[in-house]
Amino acid sequence: MGRGRIEIKKIENNTNRQVTYSKRRNGIFKKAHELTVLCDAKVSLIMFSNTGKFHEYISPSTTTKKIYDMYQTTLGFDLWSSHYERMQETLKKLKDSNNKLRREIRQRVLGEDLDGLDMNDLTTLEQHMQDSLTVVRERKYHVIKTQTDTCRKRETIHQLEKKFGMVENEGGYESAIAYSNGYI
Known part of the structure; x- marks a missing residue:
């Protein structure tokens, strides 16, 4: 008893589709090999699965480049x-x-x-330069402000350490917390 015909359409289930692809790929490779052996044909088969995997079959006596060259010669392209x-x-x-x-x-x-450059180009260039200068100045002022704030914080910490008699490397932050909470 023979197999029943199947409807040729996309298989919706991913697992079933991948299994079918794998089995049929092996079958088409077998047919390509048989065609090469029986008919002394030069066969090149290139396939990409839906997962992006690359599979190829090339007749043993040839290379992909030779096949492409024969293809180009035949087409005249x-x-x-x-x-x-x-x-x-x-x-x-x-x-x-x-x-x-x-x-x-x-x-x-x-x-x-x-x-x-004509007048319009020079005016545009001048505007670009002014815009760039504005961005550079804003960044410069931001850096200066950040550095100033950091220096102020350091000075405040230094003054607190002097005020409470703390010395660096003798407890530091933990000592200050303990002192402020009344544990020392």
Whole structure:
């Protein structure tokens, strides 16, 4: 008695789907191997599971690169050169962006390379510099305030230690607490 037909649709249960994938993957690898042996065919099989795992089968006498080269020759399309062209375009865009950023740094930080700027560009650059100066000043004043507050706290602690006769390294904070609570 043969097996019944199953409806071909996505298996909703994750565990069942993974088990089916694993079994069928092994079956398709077996078929690819048989095709290679029986027909002397060059077979390359690449699969990605829904969990992102990579599985491949390549005929024993060949490599993935050879298969890609045969594929490109058959199609009359060069995958490598198109990929290289895209990489060259990306490199050009990155170089342009880098040059633009370097020019902005020379203009903002060093005040150089201003000859090609018109009135609007100069006004915009001036506004950016004023905004940056405001941010730097705010940070500077914050640091000064923090340092001043820290110095004041240290001075207050030092005065309390003098007032109550405490010396550093002879109890410190715990001694001050004990003294203030009346235990000493």
